[in-house]
Amino acid sequence: MSKFLQKFGWFLALVILLNLMYLLVLVLFSPGFKKIYQISQIRNQKFEVLALGNSLALDGIDAEYLTKNGINTYNLAVAGSHVATSLLILEDYLKHNQKPKLVIVGLSAAYGKAYLNKVPFNNPEVEFFYHPNWKENITNPPLMNFQWLSVDLLKIIISKDHRNATLVKGQWKTKKTIPDNTVYKGNSNSVIDYTDPYLSKIVDLCRKNRINIILTELPGSNNTRNDLPFVYEATLKDNTKFPVFNLNNYAISSGIIDSSKDWLGVNHLNQFGGEKITRYLLENVIHNSEITKIKE
C-alpha cells in the first residue's frame, strides 16, 4: 500500500509540475497571456484613450497609430471576453492610473452575441491575474483553464505569421492575410442587442468619471455587414439612448477595408485593416466629435 500511495503522490506531483510548466510556457510565449499580465500591472499611467472590447477590438484598434497621431492610447481589449470583463479591467485601470479622456468600446455584429451575452462569462486569464484564487487553480488547473491558449501556441509553432506577430500598446498586430470571401447578404438592418447591463455600467462609470465614451460597431466579414446609418441609436439597459458609430455599414466598410488584404481570419482584421479602420475612426469620429476636447 505504501508503495502505491508513494507512486500516487509522484503522479500528483507530475500533474502539478506539468501545470506549472504550462504556466511558464504561457508567460514566455503566449501573447494573449502576456498581454493580460501586462495590463493587470499597469500603474500610474496617463493614457488619453483606452480601447475596450474582445478579439475584434484587440486586432482592429490600432493604439500605436493613434499615439503616433498625438493621442496617447492603449488597447485594453481581451480576446474571448464578455463586456463584464471589459468593465472589470476598466475599473481596475481607473483605480491605479489617471483617468483617460476617452474610452472606445469596440462592438461587433459578428461576435456581439458573445461579447454582450445576457449571461456574463468570465475570461479565465483575466480572472487568473485579477482575482487570484488557489481553490479555482486546483479545481480548474492551468492546463484545463487555459486550453484555448495552447491552440494559439500551436499556431505560433506552425505559422511564421503568428511568430512574427507583435503586441504593440496592447494591440495584437499581424501581417497574416486571409481574404474575406464571404458575400454581403444585403438589406440587413438588425441592430445588436445593447441591453446588457454591463455595457450600461461601463457607460455610467465613464460618465461618473467624466470620461467621454464612444461605442462603435467594428466591421466584420462581408456576410455580417449591415445597411444601418453611420450613426444609429442604441437602447441601453436603462432605456437610455446612446449613439453607436457604425463602421460595419457595408458601403462604409467596403470603402475602407480591402477584402483581399486586410483580414487575418473570419471577422478579424490584420494590422493593415486595423490601421485603416483606426484612421477612419480618428478622422470621422474622434476629430469630429466633442471628444476633440481631449486635445485641449
Added chain:
Amino acid sequence: MLFNSIEFAVFLPLVFILYWFVFQKNISRQNLLILLVSYVFYAWWDWRFLFLLAFSTFLDYFAGLKIEQSKTEKESKFWLILSIGINLGFLGFFKYYNFFVTELTAAIANAGITIDPWTLKVILPVGISFYTFHGLSYIIDIYKKRIIAEKNFVDYAVFVSYFPLLVAGPIERATHLLPQFKRARVFNYQNAADGMRQILWGLFKKVVIADNCATYANDIFNSSGEHNGSSLFIGAVFFTFQIYGDFSGYSDIALGVSRLFGIELLRNFAFPYFSRDIAEFWRRWHISLSTWFRDYLYFPLGGSKGGTWMKVRNTFIIFIVSGFWHGANWTFLAWGFLNALYFIPLLLLDKNRTNLDIIPTHNFLPSIKEFFQISFTFFLTVIAWIFFRSDNISQAFSIIGEIFSKSSLSIPDFLGKHDMIYLIIHCCMIGVLLVTEWLHRDKQHGLQFNNATLYSKVRRWSVYAVIVVFILLFGGKQNNFIYFQF
C-alpha cells in the same frame, strides 16, 4: 456523480481511505461501507430513485431465497416469474411506457379512430437497465441452480448497487461478483497501479475522444438535412468514435476504480474496432451485455443447436431485443436488425467463429487482407451507428441515402463551421487512440504495461505525462455518458 467530475475526484480517495485504512479488518464493514457510498453515489443524481433501487434489490433478494426454499418446481417457478415480471414491469414502465402508448395511439389513428394518448412525463431512473439485469441474472441463476441464494442482504445489495458499475455496467453476474464480496480483500499493488492506468486511459477516451467527437457528431446529425454526403459520413465516423470513447471509457474507469478496491469486474470491451468481421465485433463490443443475452436469451431459445431457421430466428431475436434494450425508439430496433443482417451470412456460412484470435498475433502491422477486413467491418458499424444516433428512421435513411450519393465525393461542407486547427488536433487524438490501442491489443486496456523491460520507468511516466496533458489540454466540454440514458 460523474466519473469525470471534481465531486468524484474527492469521493473516490475518501472511500479508498475508509475502505483500506478504517474498515480493512472486517469484510462485513467493508461491504456495508461500499453499500452506503454506492447509495450516496446514486443519490447524487436523484435521491428519490434510491427507493426503486432498494425495492428492486429487496425483491430479488427475497425472491432468490424463496426460489431456493421452494419445495416444488411450480412454487419455484412462481417466484421466478413474479420477480421477472416485477423487474421487467418497472423497466417497461420507466423506459417503454410512453413509446408503446404513442405507437398504439398512432396505430389506432391509422384505423380511423382518434384518441388522446395518455403519456406521462416519466423520468428514466439512471442505470435501471443495468441493475435490473443484475437482479434478473441472479434469480435466473438460482432457479437454474447455478448458484445458491445469498443469505446476507448487505452482500447481495452490494452486488446490485456496487458504485463503479451501478449506472452503466458492466452487467455483472452473481457467479462472478458475489464470491468476491464474500472473500477478504488484500490490497494488490500491481492490480491497483494497473487500475489507475486504466482509469487514466478511460478518462482520455471519454474526455478527449468522446467529448470532442460529440461536438462534430452533434453538429452534423442535428442539422443533417443541410449537409452533403461526405460531411454526413464524417459525422457518422465521429459518432462511431464518440460512442466507443464514451462507453468503453466509462467501462475502463469502472474497472479501474473497482480494482482499487480489490474487486475485478467483467471486461466490457476488447478493442472492437480492430475486428475482422461483425461476429468478432460482437465478441468485443459491450461484452457483458452480449454474453448476458447469449446466456439468458439465446441459449434458452435453443441457441444454434436447431436447424438453420432456428439459428436465424434466434439471432434476429437477440439482436433486436439488444437494440430495444438501449431505448424505446424504432432506431434502436433498426440498429439491432441491421446488425443481425450483418451477422446472418457469417452464421449461415459457418464463419461466425473464424476470427477468435487477436490480430495479427505475430506481426506488428495487419496484412493487406486483414486491413481490408478491419476497414470493411468498421464501415459496416459506421452505417449501423447512423440508426443508433438518428432521431428517427427517416432521418437515418436520408443520411444513408446522401452518403451513397454523388455528394459524398464533394468537399465536406461542415468544415467551414469549425476551426481547422481544432479539427486537426481532434483527428490527431483519434490517431493517438488507435495507435495506442493497436500497440496494446493483446492487453486488457490501452495503457497496460506488463513488460517492465519493454516499458522502462521513464518511458512509462512520459506516457502518463502526455496523456495527462492531452486530457487537461484537449478535453472537450463535459457531456454525460451516453449509456446513462439506457
